[in-house]
């Protein structure tokens with residue numbers, strides 16, 4: 001029995017969107033869904049109990065960061081990530097492919113793997129497909145990601161072709177190095193930038209390896225939204241409809257809706273918790289920077305149309321005061337609200353797909369949020 005399986009439940013009549021359920025050893029996940037990011041085995045400032053209260057079905061953690069701190073051996077001795085962080089729902093770990101290229105000021109990509117510097121200590125490190133699999137097997141997530149290269153945007157076609165071919169060879173090596181097949185699923189990552197023929201080559205290579213799920217990588221790296229949407233339009237149909245499709249690093253409300261419309265099932269991004277720590281909140285009426293002076297005497301909730309614990313109990317004036325005073329509780333309140341907002345948005349997306357009205361929902365939401373405003 002495979003560790004991770006996908007059940008396609010309904011395809012939307014209005015678009016390429018679909019409803020499904022991903023079954024994992026730590027529970028089932030209704031899709032399309034958003035994964036809160038807990039890079040260092042914590043979704044910053046929030047507790048597992050709070051994440052369960054807001055119906056987070058799965059969280060994401062990171063191989064590169066946990067390898068450096070505290071070390072996968074310590075997490076393994078704790079019984080794996082679920083025990084270590086007291087989270088008994090599904091966990092997905094990214095492979096480190098992105099962090100090595102985004103965090104390290106020195107990196108040298110070779111066939112055998114990537115040589116780079118530890119972004120904290122400066123010591124030289126080496127990450128290979130086999131090492132990335134050994135770390136993830138030790139961390140024990142339900143879903144692991146293959147080690148890939150996330151190329152810079154934009155990238156020359158010749159560079160992108162060579163990078164895609166190496167990522168495909170690395171994916172095969174990850175499969176060969178995969179232990180714990182009955183308790184951990186391994187997803188492949190499609191690369192190819194904005195080159196349609198390279199996305200096809202990457203998809204063909206990885207589909208031939210029969211992964212239980214596929215991620216679309218190399219996006220949300222600075223490209224315009226219309227480029228992302230165009231790449232999704234010709235890439236998601238290449239992927240098997242009976243397996244989950246995961247768009248890595250995407251987390252703004254409009255991108256989540258537009259990704260779901262194009263057949264994406266899984267999303268993750270640091271955006272909601274990152275902007276929360278800067279005092280910025282996602283609301284149904286646009287982004288609200290609650291630290292602004294305008295809210296000093298505003299005793300209304302962050303979002304009058306939000307039913308979260310924060311919006312039912314705390315005012316903009318109070319949260320602004322905490323943020324301006326650098327009080328941790330302020331960051332907890334904005335982080336809780338932003339994650340609740342995105343998780344609730346994905347619940348509304350699932351309901352809209354069920355009722356075959358996702359495109360109508362998009363129009364209503366974009367109008368209310370102000371995305372259509374020039």
Ligand SMILES: CO[C@@H]1O[C@H](CNc2nc3cc4c(=O)[nH]c(N)nc4cc3[nH]2)[C@@H](O)[C@H]1O
Nearest residue numbers: 094095097098150217218219220221248249
């Ligand atoms: C928009 O927010 C900024 O951009 C990042 C999100 N964007 C993103 N694109 C990604 C691509 C890949 C990939 O191709 N491969 C692997 N293995 N992991 C990936 C992770 C990714 N995350 C945030 O970290 C933030 O800095």
